[in-house]
Amino acid sequence: MSDWKPKRFWKTAKAEACAGGFTVLLDERTVKTPAKANLTVPTLAMAEAIAAEWDAQVDLFDPRTMPVTRGANAAIDKVRVQRAEVVALLAEYGDSDLLCYRAAGPEGLVAKQAQNWDPMLDWAANTLGARLFVGQGVMHVPQTTDALGKLRTQLDAFDAFALAAAHDLISLSGSLVLALAVTRGAISVEDAWLLSRIDEHWQITEWGEDEEAAATEATKRRAFLDAAQFYQLSQS
DSSP states (O other): OOOOOOBOOOSOEEEEEETTEEEEEETTEEOBOTTSOBOOBSOHHHHHHHHHHHHTOBSBOOGGGOHHHHHHHHIIIIIGGGHHHHHHHHHGGGGGOGGGEEOOOOHHHHHHHHHHHHHHHHHHHHHHSOOOOOEETTSOOOOOHHHHHHHHHHHHTOOHHHHHHHHHHHHHHTOHHHHHHHHTTSSOHHHHHHHHTHHHHHHHHHHOOOHHHHHHHHHHHHHHHHHHHHHHHHHO
């Protein structure tokens, strides 16, 4: 097995305007995506954040510490070239949204889910025109074509960079509604994460915390926060 690791080969990283948006230069050389496309992003704020990530690398550089760069790469190399498929994939979450699947018990968990999730479903109905129905257990809860269409319309309006952020917000939370609420500023990203973890946190209060599960949650939470930041940078 090779122990090769990429080394820092540049002295300076800086954001700069370019055709179609903004890019990052490493010693006057334009950063490329893994697919060898020019890394062109929609806002100066995003380009500056990417430049800061590259500039922060010391000796051996670690892509895991570069979430904005990773998000831009995904938007350009994957989402942009598979836009229809990504929109369709994310829209499917509307028909299986976490907020619609409630516990039958215990009473405390039932009440906690209703208290915290019902206002978000009301928000989707009142703001997006998408009323979703609720059921108990894991049996599929059919949603109306109209509601699902309204949710998909929100995704259709996103560019590739916003969609890349939405992908992580939705897949990590299991909720299209929560993700859209974050992008519209209707709820903070921290509150959205906590709402998506009600079931898991209830189990922790009942049975205690598992160290491995806690580490996994911490990683997912960090990715969720990174996705929200990436969305904001795409709009700045």
